[in-house]
Amino acid sequence: MRTINRTDFLSGLVVAALGAAGLVEALRMPRFEARGADPFTVPGLTPGLLSAVLCVLGIVLLLRGMSGRNLTEGAQPSITQWTRASAIRTLFTIVMVLVYGTLLFGRMPFFYATALFVFVFTVGAELIDTERRLPAWKLLIGGCLLAGGAAYAIDFVFTDLFLVRLPG
Amino acid sequence: MAMDGLNHFLGAIAEIGFSAQIIVVFWATLLGITVGMIPGLTATLGVALVTTLTFTMEQNTAILVLICVYIGAIYGGGRTAILLNIPGTPANAASALEGFPLARKGRAGEAMAVATTGSFLGSVVGMVGLALVAPWLAEFALDFTSFEFFWLAVFGIVLCGQLTAMDDALKGWIAGFFGLLVAMVGQESIHAYARFSYGIRDLEGGFGLLPVLVGAFGCTEVFIVMRQEATRAVAGKVTGVFRSALSSFSHARTWLRSGFIGTFMGVVPGVGEDMGAWVSYAAAKRASKRKEEYGQGSTEGLLAAETGNNAAVPGALIPVLTLAIPGSAPAAVLLAAMIIHGLRPGPLIMITQADFFYSVVAMVFWASCAMLILGLLLTRPLLLILKVRREWLMGIIFVLCTVGAFAIAGRIFDVWVMIGFGLIGFLMREAGFPVAPMILGVVLGPILDNNLRRSLALTQGDPIPFVTRPISALIATLVFLIIIFSLPPVRRRLATLRTRFAGGER
Numbered sequence: 001m002r003t004i005n006r007t008d009f010l011s012g013l014v015v016a017a018l019g020a021a022g023l024v025e026a027l028r029m030p031r032f033e034a035r036g037a038d039p040f041t042v043p044g045l046t047p048g049l050l051s052a053v054l055c056v057l058g059i060v061l062l063l064r065g066m067s068g069r070n071l072t073e074g075a076q077p078s079i080t081q082w083t084r085a086s087a088i089r090t091l092f093t094i095v096m097v098l099v100y101g102t103l104l105f106g107r108m109p110f111f112y113a114t115a116l117f118v119f120v121f122t123v124g125a126e127l128i129d130t131e132r133r134l135p136a137w138k139l140l141i142g143g144c145l146l147a148g149g150a151a152y153a154i155d156f157v158f159t160d161l162f163l164v165r166l167p168g
Numbered sequence: 169m170a171m172d173g174l175n176h177f178l179g180a181i182a183e184i185g186f187s188a189q190i191i192v193v194f195w196a197t198l199l200g201i202t203v204g205m206i207p208g209l210t211a212t213l214g215v216a217l218v219t220t221l222t223f224t225m226e227q228n229t230a231i232l233v234l235i236c237v238y239i240g241a242i243y244g245g246g247r248t249a250i251l252l253n254i255p256g257t258p259a260n261a262a263s264a265l266e267g268f269p270l271a272r273k274g275r276a277g278e279a280m281a282v283a284t285t286g287s288f289l290g291s292v293v294g295m296v297g298l299a300l301v302a303p304w305l306a307e308f309a310l311d312f313t314s315f316e317f318f319w320l321a322v323f324g325i326v327l328c329g330q331l332t333a334m335d336d337a338l339k340g341w342i343a344g345f346f347g348l349l350v351a352m353v354g355q356e357s358i359h360a361y362a363r364f365s366y367g368i369r370d371l372e373g374g375f376g377l378l379p380v381l382v383g384a385f386g387c388t389e390v391f392i393v394m395r396q397e398a399t400r401a402v403a404g405k406v407t408g409v410f411r412s413a414l415s416s417f418s419h420a421r422t423w424l425r426s427g428f429i430g431t432f433m434g435v436v437p438g439v440g441e442d443m444g445a446w447v448s449y450a451a452a453k454r455a456s457k458r459k460e461e462y463g464q465g466s467t468e469g470l471l472a473a474e475t476g477n478n479a480a481v482p483g484a485l486i487p488v489l490t491l492a493i494p495g496s497a498p499a500a501v502l503l504a505a506m507i508i509h510g511l512r513p514g515p516l517i518m519i520t521q522a523d524f525f526y527s528v529v530a531m532v533f534w535a536s537c538a539m540l541i542l543g544l545l546l547t548r549p550l551l552l553i554l555k556v557r558r559e560w561l562m563g564i565i566f567v568l569c570t571v572g573a574f575a576i577a578g579r580i581f582d583v584w585v586m587i588g589f590g591l592i593g594f595l596m597r598e599a600g601f602p603v604a605p606m607i608l609g610v611v612l613g614p615i616l617d618n619n620l621r622r623s624l625a626l627t628q629g630d631p632i633p634f635v636t637r638p639i640s641a642l643i644a645t646l647v648f649l650i651i652i653f654s655l656p657p658v659r660r661r662l663a664t665l666r667t668r669f670a671g672g673e674r
Contacts, residue, residue: 011599015342022349025364032359040624043361046617047352054345061338079598086395093394094591097387097566101587105570106580114567121563125394129559142560150564154571162221164575 005065007079012062019055026051088128096121110166111151119147176522177299180530189232190534196233197538198546200240205248205553206561207393210257211241211441211498213386216378217568219505220575227509228524232531234505238498239291239481239535242441243543244550246283246474250276251554259441259480262449262473269465277547281412282467284543286423286474289416291536293427293475294434294482299529301435302518306490309515314619314626315634319643321616324437324493324608326647330654331439332602337654339601347609348616350375357618370581377504379573379582380589380610384603385497386569387590390562392597398558409547416471422452426475433476434483438608440496441477441484448476482532489513489525493612497604500611508576 026048031039096117104113123143126132134142158164184190196218203214218237222230245257250267263283270279312320325348329340353364354374362372416423426448433444452472453462462469484495485502492514494500506513517525573586593603627633635644652658 007599011339011342011601015346018346018349022364029363030361032361037359038625040629041358041621043356043359043363045624046620047349047363049620050345050349050352054342054349057338057342057345061342064338079595079600086397090391090395093391093562096563097390097587097590100566101570101583105574105583118563118567121566122560125559125562129398131398146560146564150567154564154567158220158571158575163224164220164571165578166571166574167580 003068005068008061009065012058012065016055016058016062019051019058022051023048023055085130092124092128106167111155114154115147115151118150119143122146173303176526177529180527181533184530184534189229192229192232193236193534193538196236197240197535198542200237201244201542201550202553203237204241204244204257205550207248207252209565210385210389211238212381212501213389214241215498215501216382216386217572219378219501220572222505227511228527230509231506234502235531236535236538238502240539242477242481243287243539246287247280247550248554250279250283259445259477262445263470265463266466266470273465277409278412279470280547281409282416282471283474284540285413285416286471287478288536288540289423290427290430290475290478291481291532293424294431294479295529295532297431298482298486298532302486302490302525305486306515306518309491312515314622315637315640316643317615318619318623319640320493321612323643323647324612325605326650327436328438328608329605330650331443332604336600340605343596343601344605344609347606348613351610351613352617358621375585376576376582377610378576379585381501381607382569382573383586383589384593384607387566387586388593388597388603390566391590391594393558394562409544413544419468419471422468422472423475425451426472427479430476430479431483434480434495435486437487437493437495438604441480444480445473445477449473485528489517489528490515494608497607500607
């Protein structure tokens with residue numbers, strides 16, 4: 001009995017929905033008839049065509065997913081294959097990245113934001129690693145040195161050497 | 169004409185070789201090798217991050233730095249493939265198949281030497297291809313009008329989607345068309361209407377190419393590296409480096425073939441080094457008299473893969489310089505960097521900036537020489553890079569991605585774009601979608617949009633010239649054939665026919 005290929009089915013659904021939404025939005029774009037614009041230069045033309053193609057491709061993927069046809073071994077997506085450790089590491093990374101990018105960067109002086117992020121990321125990633133051999137005190141001291149050093153070096157290189165203005 | 173070109177080239181070689189720029193060549197190549205060696209840091213990310221550092225540099229020095237980093241990174245990834253069995257950059261995946269078994273047999277030094285000479289020879293063959301093909305292509309492209317440029321954009325997406333997605337062209341095409349749609353966000357050039365912007369000011373400017381690139385290749389890599397299990401280098405003896413390096417030159421047939429294939433794969437829009445390596449490796453395996461060694465540690469296979477990926481670097485520069493269309497993902501960053509630095513790649517390059525073109529060829533030459541020298545002399549010290557733990561590195565890499573995305577325009581919005589595309593890239597890769605076609609789509613989107621609407625306005629909506637103009641018709645036919653031959657029923661039928669013929673031969 002064939003089972004649904006869930007990755008393809010869900011991906012196809014998202015792509016088809018995106019294409020359909022893009023198409024609707026493209027059709028709603030102005031045509032500038034009052035300005036006497038050439039109908040073949042209207043802003044919605046290309047996005048409309050691209051969205052339509054994307055929608056069709058999404059439907060094909062969705063149908064393929066429903067048919068349950070399996071791909072070759074090498075092309076098997078990894079999204080369904082998680083170990084507990086791998087899931088924890090990924091979740092930790094995503095949360096840290098979001099915290100730094102949306103909450104710390106730009107709201108705090110660059111040096112402090114970066115040092116804090118690098119310290120928490122490094123120490124946190126080591127602490128969730130089940131194969132960690134480094135004792136906690138070495139980890140904390142190393143993390144402090146790395147965080148301070150990296151934040152200072154990046155700040156110095158970008159601000160003083162390459163004249164990039166960093167926030168804060 | 170050819171003599172004129174040779175004179176320009178020799179002049180450019182001397183200009184770099186006898187000036188302080190030679191120091192730049194060495195440090196930038198070493199930086200590239202280091203970036204390439206660190207698992208998870210791709211050549212694209214390296215070139216994108218270093219672009220930020222080149223803002224205040226003089227035009228030619230900036231491009232020199234970026235080309236050296238690009239060539240160094242593709243080469244450096246081979247080390248990781250050999251010693252860790254994971255490719256330092258995706259372009260070195262084929263190298264891992266042969267390099268790692270060699271390292272496990274205690275022949276790591278030999279493997280690294282072969283990879284070094286292979287990369288050097290590949291770059292040199294690619295450089296000759298660049299010097300010969302680019303001027304011809306630029307002249308040919310002078311006849312291109314909006315019809316041809318439209319088809320070229322479609323061709324790039326369809327072919328890149330088909331080649332980078334391995335057995336699943338559908339996902340490659342979806343990634344490509346998604347990239348094209350992403351490029352539609354923001355103000356369009358004919359009526360200055362802000363598409364998909366909803367009154368949000370930052371969206372009206374569209375997504376910057378560099379934040380998208382750094383996100384899709386850099387931030388995504390941080391997620392992927394942290395998601396995977398940790399790796400450890402095999403402790404191999406590092407001996408016989410110089411002897412093996414010299415012996416590689418004798419496999420002329422392998423490196424010449426791989427060099428040609430690599431260069432060609434580089435020229436194909438968006439395909440680049442990964443496919444350069446795989447196709448060269450497959451061709452070498454087919455032609456080899458010692459097929460049984462493949463997969464067990466074949467120096468010939470390693471030579472083919474490393475020659476193929478480095479030959480693709482100058483190959484990828486050919487469409488960048490002559491058509492302003494990137495041949496690979498790092499080349500897309502390089503194209504953006506050239507534009508940032510006020511250079512105008514495109515069909516007119518040989519007329520308006522011939523000196524710059526030959527300077528680029530000379531840059532490839534010097535970067536290849538630096539790679540060879542550094543690669544052979546620093547075999548042992550460079551191994552230390554592989555001992556750095558990912559937990560201590562990835563946080564810093566993400567900070568560099570953030571600063572890289574921010575520094576271009578000083579907008580926090582670009583940091584959010586970078587993270588957003590990092591998450592999208594991660595999900596795409598996890599679900600089996602290639603990221604390269606999406607990036608190519610973002611680059612080609614404006615080209616496709618402007619040329620489609622311009623052509624239709626010229627013909628008053630008549631689509632016939634799209635398929636009746638000779639060059640347009642040729643590219644359209646190619647697009648059609650790629651699609652047809654990617655369809656599963658057609659592929660199955662072809663496979664059956666091949667088996668039948670093979671059976672008949674026996």
